[in-house]
Every structure is written in structure tokens, then in C-alpha cells.
Amino acid sequence: MRYLPKSDSESREMLDACGASSAEDLFAHLPEEARLKRPLDLPPGISEYEIVQYFRERAAENADGYASFLGAGVYSHFRPVLVDTVAERGEFLTSYTPYQAEIAQGTLMAIFEFQTMICQLTGMEVANASMYDGSTALAEAAMMAARATGKGRLLVARSVHPEYREVLRTYARNQGMPLEEFGYLEDAGALDTEDLERKMDGLTGAVIVQSPNFFGVVDRVREAAEIAHEGGALLIVVFTEAVSLGILEPPAGADIIAGELQSFAISPSYGGPFAGIIATREKFIRQMPGRLVGQTVDTRGNRAFCLTLATREQHIRREKATSNICTNQALIALMATVFMTVYGKRGLRELAEQNLAKAHYLASQVKPRFCGKFFNEFAARAPGKAPDAINKGLLKRRIIGGLPLGRFYPELADSMLLSATEMSRRADMDAVGEAFA
């Protein structure tokens, strides 16, 4: 086998050294009844070329070469070439978690830069080195808020990504954290703060909102913050479209931000791997889940970096840890770091402006469902035309339309969620307009 670096004679020598007459000897101590007595029922190994061929065929079974207006938590953005150039360097790709700081300064410094940029983007004071994704980041943020406030009840906006809420529910249910949802305004698609106020109580540890919310609407975070804080709860703000932070004021009043960085040069990849983050205020740092890199010095006085505050983590604290997370999404975070570096201060703004312009052009071709302000995504409906019918027509033109909302919001069964980014071409948007007309 080409990945195995021992010749037969080397294996023989090593077996001899071990005093084993054959490889079987090495397993002789296993209980007989636990042994597999037949070969695995898997075909023999294939060559590199056949592997590529196999996956090419699979790729061809997918929608290759379609324009798409799907967003809903996963966005199509240009991926600067440098991102893969960096991520494919063996030194980053094939290294482990940087526990041995002296030979992992490259990864450590990049994470430190990542943490810094996430803070700059979100306006928070500290950010961790990544979570699995946005949805689990939210669940962890909720548990973090419960620890910080000593109160487990969660009040979650229905305009938070439905799948994020499902994940949250799974965690909350088993943690014994009561979870209640509050609504959105039928006209604006923004938070129904009256509903929130109504449902707020003294047991509530966290109010959870998303902005831009699942409908793309830039939401009323400040109001939510006031209500949450008045009730002694923390405000958790979720984002799924990181590019929006290039132009939107970071959520003022948030105590914890849980977000998804897929938009930062991470290909949609059928839903993962992506990278979640948690950013918060310094005072909550001991409650943070996930790894943190800190700056320090080496014995010669040179600046150095290392993993730190590990007493929050499972490998030290075990059942008392702030989270069970161990392996995270480091390489994806690195890719996002390269993305942020390439775009930089001016680029991220310009990128966000292009998204804004494209989405507003698309919106001008169709009928937005809500009147709330939006960034690069919005709900739309065509009187008398079902979303599925519109999409079917678009598919014939090799365009994947929007996400029909009925799946998650029965009351919005007449609407679909459309996203436009810098990659959206005017001609395709015009085609969507025609399909809606």
C-alpha cells in the first residue's frame, strides 16, 4: 500500500525485534470471541486516479455550473486564491493543536491574529480560537450565559436561523434549560420586542437574537439589549453572514456574540466544515468555551504565543470544563484569517457594499416580503406563484432560486429567501425578476 512506508524486509526485522514470528502474534492476546474472523467487506484499495474519477463522477451528479441565490446561513463569495495557497502548506495542514508552543508558533500567531480581527470586527473584547460552526457556537453561548447568570431560561427569537434553534433545543433540553421563542413583526420581519418583553422574566439567563436575522433583516439589537439587561439576562447576538460586519455597526449591547465565518472564503461544501466563533466581554472570559491563544515571552525574552487559560477546558477540568470541545476548526479559522488579511480594512467594506448593491438590485426586480432594512438577503413572494414553481422555472435556466420558507415558517409558505452577493450576475438576477413577474 502506497501510504505505508515499510518494506517487507523491514517489517520482518521489526517483528524479529519484537520477538514476534508474524504480525498475527501481535494480536494473539485479544480475546478470540472479539476477533473479526473474516476480511472486511470492503472492495480492495484503488489508485489515486480512480479516486479522483470516483469523486468527479459524484461531483457531476451535483449541480455543477448553476447560478444560485441560496443563502440562509451559507453564502457564495469569491475565494481569494491565497486562502488555499496558505491552507495547503503542509506546515499548517498537517500539524496538530499547538500544545507544544515552541514548534507551533506559526499556528499560534495566526490564531492570535484571528482572535484580534474577530474582536475588531465584532467590537468585543475577547474572541476564542473557533467553535465547530455557528449553530454549536450558539448552543455553547447559551450554556455560557447560563453559567454567567446562574439562570437557565432562554428566550430565542424565531428569526434566528431555524437549524441553529434546533441545535440549541437539543442542547437546552438535555441541560434542563427551558427555552421559549418570541416572534417577529409581520410587516418588518424584525424582532417583535413587545412579544419579547411579554415573555421576559427573572429566570431568563439569555435573550438570543440574530442580525441580520434569518430573513436578512438588520434587526433591533439595541432594543433587545435593553429588554434583556433590564430583566437581568445577557444578550446573545448571532450572525451567519460575516461579510455584513464590513458595513454594519457591530451589535451594540451584546454580551456574547456567536457567529459563523463561512462567508470568509469557506466554500459551501454541502454545509461544512465551517467555523463558529464566540466573542464576548473580558469579564466573561472564564466562562468562555474553546481554545484561547495568549501572548507571552520565551526564556530569551522574545515575544511568543501559547494556548492559555486551559483551566476552562476539558483536558484539565474534565467534567467541570466550560465545554467538551477539543478538536475545533483551526484550519478554517486560518483560512478566514487569510481572507480578512486579503480584503483588509478597505476591501471588506467594498465587498459589503457590493453585496448591498447586488441584493438591492435583486430586490428591485422582485417583491420583498418584509419592509425591514436588509443587507444581502431578503424574503420575497410573487402573488399567485408558489416558490417551488418559481424555482422550477429557474432551474431550467440553470439557476437555483431561493429557499422556500414554508419549510421552516408555515406562515411564510408563499415566500422564499433570496440572497445576492458580489458573485451574483445582473443577467441572472434579471432572470429571477422575470420568474417572479
Next chain:
Amino acid sequence: MRYLPKSDSESREMLDACGASSAEDLFAHLPEEARLKRPLDLPPGISEYEIVQYFRERAAENADGYASFLGAGVYSHFRPVLVDTVAERGEFLTSYTPYQAEIAQGTLMAIFEFQTMICQLTGMEVANASMYDGSTALAEAAMMAARATGKGRLLVARSVHPEYREVLRTYARNQGMPLEEFGYLEDAGALDTEDLERKMDGLTGAVIVQSPNFFGVVDRVREAAEIAHEGGALLIVVFTEAVSLGILEPPAGADIIAGELQSFAISPSYGGPFAGIIATREKFIRQMPGRLVGQTVDTRGNRAFCLTLATREQHIRREKATSNICTNQALIALMATVFMTVYGKRGLRELAEQNLAKAHYLASQVKPRFCGKFFNEFAARAPGKAPDAINKGLLKRRIIGGLPLGRFYPELADSMLLSATEMSRRADMDAVGEAFA
């Protein structure tokens, strides 16, 4: 511009330091009449995404996704992924010719390994670090032979690649080296050694043959060697299909081997960049063109490598150099080195065996034109069907057929040259068979 790393304020500072009030000042000393007084008539720069888009569109105008039986000096072989993994490392990709040995040991040692493997493959004693391609390697080999023998006349087999002969003619004509061609046997497609003997004379410095020759025929190198040597000439043997060396006895009796390594993981790339090589006997080493890497030691006694015997080269010897070559094809040679490493002793043999089997299967479906033994390429004809007509039919099945030979050999206008490699699929070969039937 994203590739330019100076901010305006930095440029300003630097201009100040230079005592220039503007960038224009730096060019003020140029003669006014030599200056371009208008902007270049080229459109403004475009983004990375548009560049990719532009070339994708061009790629789509080419034959993407066709099976092909074209060979004729450029062969389709699987490219192990490792080849690009290595060649894309910035340390290899973005370094210069290794003149400064202390910080170029990576490139130097790889070339030393390359030279070694080329010797092992060809049975020669020394090999250089690469030439532009096979055709110029041949021209250089011919001039080398003339220097070594003091005789300039060249006798070239017509079964040498026609474009190689054209290049040779260009060099020979201007070097004042008379060039004559000799024929091939009408039935076997092999050297007409009688014709060679007839044309041989005491002024001939080199006899030039190819094996497998342009028709794919494993040629009569030994006989040619005898005739050449008897006449006091050197024998130059050309190869264009390096994979053949995995199974064919290296050309016995050759004094110089000039070859093309495209088959070693170099994509066809519309004809280049490839890598030529010259290998020869130690006694001709001072006549070799091109760079050579040698083994030596550093001041601490560690093994080290450096460019050597530079007194043959243009930067030292100028008009007395063995060649004008400077920049060569180092990265391609590195890729070939990785290829040879991946396939190794067993793999290159197995690869050659697969080529042999595929070509012989294809030959069994059509009518070979010659009876000479062949490796992975052969001429074929279909009674009553013109090559162009056959190819036209195949194109409809998304198959590119063979190279019609009439273009280079009017007497073979009824034939085409077909190549089959490990990549050729049986179904496609069957389709070729049907087209010939």
C-alpha cells in the same frame, strides 16, 4: 494595485529620500523623444475572479473532456498529485537558479537526484540539469557532437520527430552544419540502415536516430551505432516517450542521448513547458551544454551540492560557451523527479507494461501500418478511409483520433499515428476500432 506593497505615504517618503518631488522626476533624464507620450493601449487591470473567469472561458473553447489518442511527442499520462504538491511549494516555485548554494540546497539536491535518475534510466554516465525541450536538446546534442568530433555533417533519420528535425535544421543551417536525411523501411517503419550506410561519410560528425521512433517503432539503434562509429561519427539517440525507458533496454551504443521528459507528469499544456535532457558519457562532459550540479562539502565537512563545471557556460565563457542556454526548465525537471520518485523502480515498469498492453489492444482493433515492434504508439490505416474522415467521425463521439501523417510524410497520407497510454479506456479504443472498420 494589489501586487504592489507601497502605500502612498510610503512612496512619498521614499521619493523625498531620493530628493524627487514626484515619480516623474525619476524619468526626467530620459530623452524626451524616446518617451511614450500616451498611456498604453491596454484595458485597466482586472480582479482575480475576472482573470479566472477569462481563462475558464478560454479553456471551454478548447477540447475539454475529450478522450484522445494523440501522441507524436506529447503523451497523456496520469499525473500523481504529489507532483503539484511539491512544485507549488513557494520554496521551489519562487526561487532562482541556485547560484547561492548555501540557501539553495533543496533545489540543488533535487537536481542531483534528477541527474542520477536520468543516468539510471538512460544507462549514461552523466546527465545535465535540463534543456528547454526535446527538440532543442537534439539541436544542442548535434552541436555538441560537432565540437567533440570536429565534424559538422549530420545524418538524420526521417523517423526522427519532424518538428525536432525542423528545429535541428534551423540551428544547423546557421551553424554551417550540412544536414542530410536517411530513410525508413517501408514495411517495418524502422531505420533503413542501408540508406544510412550509403550516405555515411568521413565528414559526418553525428548520426541521429530516435527510438521508439516517430512511428512508435522500437528502432535498430545497435545497427545505427555500428555504422556511425565505423564512420567516426557519434550516435545521437532521441526519445520523446520517456515512459518507454521503463521497459526498453536503454539505447546501447549511443554517445549522446537527447530526450523529452514530458511524459513524466508534465501536462500537455499545448506544447510546453516541457523539459529536455542531454545524457552522455563522461568523456564528453566538457562539451555538455546546460547546467550541472555536483556534490561537494561545506566548510564544516557536511555534504553539499553546487552548480559546477560552469566554465562551459555562457556567463563565464560568453562566446566560447558550449551553449547559450541560461534559464532552463528546472521546475519541470523537479516535477519529473517527483514523478520518478512516486513510480520508482517497480512503478515505472508497471506503467510501461500498461502502456504496452493498451497500445497493443488498440492495435488489435485497427490495422498497423508497419510491422516493426512498437511501445505505446503506432501508425495505422484503414483501407479506403482517409485519416481525416475517421477523425471526424470520432470527434462526434468526443474522441480525438490520431495524428494524420500526411502532414509530415506525404507518402503516409493514408495513415495516422495513434498513441494509447494507461489513461486510454477500452471503450474508447473499441470506438476507434469501429471507426476504422
Next chain:
Amino acid sequence: MITKVRPHLSQNEPLLFERSSPGKIAFQLPELDVPAVKAEEALGEENVRGSIEGFPEVSEVEAIRHFTRLSTWNYAIDYGMYPLGSCTMKYNPRVNEVVARLEGLAWAHPYQPEALAQGSMEVAARLEAALAEITGMDAVTLQPAAGAHGELTGILMIRALLTRRGNPRKKILIPDSAHGTNPASAVIAGYGVEHVPSSPTGVLDLGALERVVDRDVAALMVTNPNTLGVFEHDIMRAAEILHSRGALLYMDGANMNALMGIARPGDFGVDALHLNLHKTFSTPHGGGGPGAGPVAVKKELEPFLPIPRLKRLGKRLTWDYKRKHSIGRVRAFYGNFGVLVRALAYILAHGGPGLRKVSVDAVLNANYIRKQLEAYFELPYTAPSMHEVVFSDERQAKQGVRTGDLAKRLIDYGFHPYTVSFPLIVHGALMIEPTETEGKRELDHFIEAMISIAREVEEDPKTVLSAPHGTRTSRVDEVMAARKPVLRWR
């Protein structure tokens, strides 16, 4: 004598923020083909941010140099052996990176119509089937993003099953040799944790188990081979005890690299286990992730798998969301799909016989190291080793040198250290897992290095205590980092 490395120059590099200069750019966007929009109008003035303070401003060449220079400060598998016990740092085949980036796969949106996602779904289905066969289990979910996430998912399913049976029970038993994620995951699943001491030979103590398994115990979480690299000889008896008392057996499958084609959890009594595709199945660690932690279960647990489940309808695959007993979702979408692609590529490359050879070679390598080093280092547990071997620093500690010091010194010899101080049941552990992708030459270098260090401990402990000496960064002050946390540049 250090023979594997020599000192060389390595480029320094400031933080990105220190490199920035106003107006430098590394990007260009295509020109807008639609009218520009005034942000203040579209978003409301109060929602539009000013410029992002401190965000980098560099050019493309500076960006590539920055990250290239940083990269050279890392050690990596591509440089050499990485014997981190429990982490299975094996070679990461590069073809896997190529296929994961094929456009049709990499650009598939999780919500694109199923008819236009059959390729991705087929990849998932084939991987599920292969993992089921390798583990001997009945059903697999690919949703969990890493091992710990898989543990949580598995324990939640156990909880759901027990709840359905009438009582979720209260606690999970966990051997004292277990990985830290096990207790942490159990707690997130809503359970208490009871640690069970290992037997004097480092394995499950059946007597103790008999004593502690009562009606409050939901499951035992066991790692097999355990973290000492020892196969749990009594695993089937343990399963019987648990099952007879209504509890389940969860296996941490992090060490499956020892067992492929050799023994299957499904055949030795396990009810649920997770796999770490970033260990056994070679998906790259990437400096800490991403991974994937599929969970395989027996039929009984199948109804509780997370939604959605992949289902075959004739020739088509579909996502099934209507599963009333499901624990729900543990992650948005379908898992770390790009990681799954790589793992399947790895399985296809080896095939059945190849995977068995992987395990055989992994075990051979560990035993070879054990044999060569046991004269120099204390072996606290002498049961036969599978894929890894755990020594202790007992002998070296007498000279004041601890496992962490030995590890740092190993860096000077050109290796990444082994895993330090884990498992906890070994005081001063040296946990060494070579994996199957190390050849004899590299192993011999490692063995020589370890022996040489053992000698240094006797003759010149100071050198070991102050290691590493050859690296661009000498020993890092972790205490200061934690005492005065600086977690971002300002």
C-alpha cells in the same frame, strides 16, 4: 548526538497589524454591474459602521510572505514523525485535498434541491456504509463535527433510549484513564459522572464494575484499546454486566486505528461509539481541526439518531426529517462534509485489506518502540500494547527531569514530542503513538533520540531541563500567559 536536524535561518515576521500601512491593499473586486447603493439609505444611518479600527492593510505579496514565514515556524507531519499518543498523527494523503476541492462538491449548497445534490449524498451514504462495516454497527450518523461532539451525540441517544424505556438514569461511568472530553460530554448530555478506577493492570476492573453498575447508571464510556494502548480484555463481560442491568456500553473510538479488520466494536458488545475521522481516517488536523466525529450505533439506538437521516428511496437519496424519536439536531446542516469526502477517499485508497494492514502496522510500530525503549524508560503497565505505548518518567524524575522536559528535549532532536501527562493514571506519562505511516528509519531515529535523552538525563540533566535549545522560540512562559492574559493585539 543530534543527527536528524541542523540549525538554519528562519525569517522573523511581525503581527499583521504591525505590518499594516494605510491604503495598502491585497484585493480587487470586479466592477459593480448594478447601481451602487448608499449604505446609509439602505441600512439606516445608525446601522452603518465606521472603518474597522486596526484591521489589516497589506498587499498580496506581504500577505503571502506573512503566512509563509509563519508556517515555517511550525512542525508538521510533512516534516517528520509526530508521535502524539491518542492523536493518531498519520500521513495525510494529498489526493484527498484535491477531491475535497472539486467544484461540484466544494460548491454544493446544503439547501440545493436534493435532485441536484445526489453526488454529495452518495458520498455520505457510502461513507456511512463503510464505517458501519468497519465498526460492525448497524447505523451511522455523520453529523457530529469532532470526537467530543460525537460523544455528546452518542450519550444523548443513550439518554433518549433510556428515557423511552422509562428512566434516563443519572450517571455515566468513566474509567479514570479516559480522555477529558468523555466526562465533559457526559455532563453536557445532562448526566453526572462517576469515575471508575482501572485495575492494577490498567484495564476495566470487572469486580468494581459489578459493584457500581446500578439503576442510576446509564452507560459506561470506555475507550478500547484504552488510553494505555491496551485492549480491554474483558470488554464483552463488561457489556454483559451493563446490559443485564439495563445500562449501555459507549465506546470512545479514538483508538480504532488499532482495530480495523482485526476486531469490531459491534462484535464485542458496544452499543454506540464515535470515530475520529481526523485520527483513524487521516483527515488533516490543520493545527487543531476541523475533524469529524461520526457515531455508529446498534439497531436499538437507530431511532434516536440526529435528524436528518439519509434514506434511500429507490435509486434516489433523500434526507429524512420526520423521525419522531430523534434526539434532534446536534449541528446545522449535515456535518463537516468536506472532511467526510477526505475520509471516504482514504477508505477507498486502502480498501478492506489495506485498512487491516494499517492496523497491523500501527500495532507493530508501537510494539517495536516499546521493545527498544523499555530498558530506558519505566513501563508502568506491562499488558501487551496495541497501537501506542505509555511509559512513565519515574526513572528520570529521580534526576529532577519530568516528562514535559523530556518532551521539550525531543524537539531539539527533530521530533514533535509524544503526548505529555496523559492518561492521568500514569504519573508523568510519555504516551507514544507512532501510527503506521512511520517507516523503520524514522522510528529508529526516534528510538535513538529517546535513548540519547535518557543518557543526557543521567549525565547532563540541565541541558534537558532547559530544552528546547535549537528552536527559534525557546521555552515559552505559559504561566505568565495565563496570569496576565493578552488575548489580542492592541
Next chain:
Amino acid sequence: MITKVRPHLSQNEPLLFERSSPGKIAFQLPELDVPAVKAEEALGEENVRGSIEGFPEVSEVEAIRHFTRLSTWNYAIDYGMYPLGSCTMKYNPRVNEVVARLEGLAWAHPYQPEALAQGSMEVAARLEAALAEITGMDAVTLQPAAGAHGELTGILMIRALLTRRGNPRKKILIPDSAHGTNPASAVIAGYGVEHVPSSPTGVLDLGALERVVDRDVAALMVTNPNTLGVFEHDIMRAAEILHSRGALLYMDGANMNALMGIARPGDFGVDALHLNLHKTFSTPHGGGGPGAGPVAVKKELEPFLPIPRLKRLGKRLTWDYKRKHSIGRVRAFYGNFGVLVRALAYILAHGGPGLRKVSVDAVLNANYIRKQLEAYFELPYTAPSMHEVVFSDERQAKQGVRTGDLAKRLIDYGFHPYTVSFPLIVHGALMIEPTETEGKRELDHFIEAMISIAREVEEDPKTVLSAPHGTRTSRVDEVMAARKPVLRWR
């Protein structure tokens, strides 16, 4: 003080052949879908070779480690400034590597039907047009594989034109400052070479030129800006002299990086020139190649361009082979096409204004270095600098330190050396070309390093004479390598 680099560990690695062990493999081929063939039968027993003695036998992981380890012994642009004069070592954009590998381009066979190669041909046509505009010439061939090959091609065309006019003439005039390829190429084109001395200010000496241009002179080969980095102020007068006597002006365009959008050879009297796409147009050097050396000519020379020529027939492009005055072929097929793709990508990225900015910044960088270093190093020619500056070691030589020593010491400071000992008219030359892709920070580091070395020469010349000290390989014995050549492993 050395601030740009620190020592770090770097992995040793034996030769592949020393790593081999019988039976190890790094390959697998798909199973044959046709019957196997007995080699002896198909090829004749006498034609079948035995196994290739000494050929490597390693596994994939060893292969990747081998080349990865080797790679880390190199310096590269991606590490930092590479101020090799005359070589124009600028940043190599990575998007160019991506587009050159697009399948439809990378897998195009040179003999595939023209109708199925229009994309490649369009790339070539667009590049020809862009290069013609940049140089101000009328026609371009892309066939030459490198600069020297372009020189040969250009001189052959001149020879063909003169032959057609009745007399090919006998010699090419070449300034003593020229690159070695110039005389070597002239000789291969069948000419003799006459070196013409530069003027005291380092440029063409018109008076001398007047004297030597006679009926035997076919052409003058001049580099502009010349190898001192100085623009040939009298180039137009020189052209007049040559033209009036029936000779031509060939320009070595290696230094076009100074002139894009500033001045065009076609406008200042040049009849033919080559470009080095691997210099000015940023295609990567790859440790020595591949490059591409397109030749641009004036109308008069157009009939002599190599075959085939690209021709537009309505909307289609075709290769024209029927050109009776052509010099013939200089290379099989159409040139280093993959390099052409990269160069066009570079031109598209910059566009007209961007290319001009390239030249402006390249010239600014060189002048900045000159200004900062002229107090420390002798400037033998003081004419204004364009894209590079050439100092001499005159002052340092007084302490016994030569340019080669200074260069080696520069390595310790974290830089690749400048070009040493070229051009020949400067005794002990330090030829420094920063290119436009160095930022102020890197330039300042370089300047500091040079000044620091100048100081070391005064205070501690031994350190300089024995440099480099920080590299894994210390100064290499080139004399021994040449005296007892070992050119392969045995």
C-alpha cells in the same frame, strides 16, 4: 544587528537512493482493462530491459517528506526580498498558477484540431498583441523558450533579412557590459562577436560605434536600460548610425521592467528584441526555469519570424506554416505555453496603468536603495539609475572583503544576495535589483543589513569573510566540486 532572521531547526534528509528499500512503493495503477502483453513478445527479448538499477523505492509519505524537507533548505521570494540584479525576482501571483492548471488549457494537446484549440490560440493571440503594444513593435513570436533562445531567434531573423538583402554580414557588436548569453547566442546564429567598450559613463560610446560599424556588422545587441541599470541615452542616435550603414539594432529586453508605459523600444529605434516573461511578467523562476522569451520585431523582420505564425481568419485563429522566408522553427510546437498563460494573467491583472506603475515603483525602489547606500559603497557609474543599481566592492576590498563575501554575509541577515560580479565592466560588482514588489519595510531592512555589513567589514572582516554562519550549510567548496566532479549518486 541581525533582526530579520533567527536560527531554527531544519530537518536533515538523505538522498532518495539512500532512503530506498526494496519493495516500498508510492504508486498504484488502476487495473488493466485489456489483456496484459508479454513484453518479450511484443518488444523482442533483446529490447526489454532488466530492472532499473538504483532507481528509488520509497512510499508516498517518504516522498512528500523528502521534497518538503528539501524545500525548506531554499530561500525564495515567498520568504523575502531577492534582489538579484538583472533577474527581476518579483512576486509571483498565485492566481497565475491556478489558471495555468485549468484542465482545458493544461490538457490541450498541441496537435488537437484547431477548432478545438481556439481557447489556447486566443490566449496566445492576446498575449502577442499586448506585448506588441508594450514594446511598440509590429509583430511577436512566442516560440522561444527563454531569453537566450529569444536572442538566438532574433539574431537569426536579422541574419535572414540581411541574407535576403544580399549579405548576412559577419559579426554582431556587443557592449562589454552585456550579459553572457548575448555573445553566446550570436555565435550560435553563426556570427562572430565584437565587443564594444562602454563609455566612461557606462553607456554606448557613439564615437566608438561610428568607428566600428562597417559592412561586416550585422547588428548591435544592446541592453536597455543596460546592465548598470542606466538608460542608453543615445540609443536613437545609435540606431541611426546602424541603420544608415545597413545594420540593425537588437535589444536585450531583460530590463523591460524599467520601461513599461514609460518608453517603448519600437519608438526608440529598436528593430527586434526579446522579453523575459519570467522576469518582467512575473512567471515564477522555479529554481531556474521554465521561462519564455518572446521576440518582438518591426514590420521589416516580420516575414522571417519562426513558423508557425498565428493568423486570424475571420473569427477563427489558425497556425500558418506556409511562410517562405521564415527562419524555420526554433522549438517544437508553439513555445512554453503554460508560461504564456501566466504572463497574460499578469498583464490582465495590471492593465495598462498598472504596468506603468510597476515600472515607476521598480525605479523608485532602486533609487531609494542607491540613495541610502551610496555613502557606504562605491558607485562606479553615477548616471541616473533606472530599475537597478550597481555598486562595487572597491572600499571593502581594501579590507580584503570582496563582493562575493558581502553577498554571503547578506544571507546571515536573512536576504538572498544581490547579483555578484556582473556586469563585467564593474570590478567586484554588487548588482542590486529590488523590483517593485518590495515594500518600504523590507527595503529598509535590506539597507540596514548592507550598512551593518559595511561596518562589519571595518570592524570585524573575518566574520564577513567566513559567512554565512547561520545557514544549515556553510560556505560550499565550489573548487572541489569542479576539480573532482561528482555529478550523480552511485
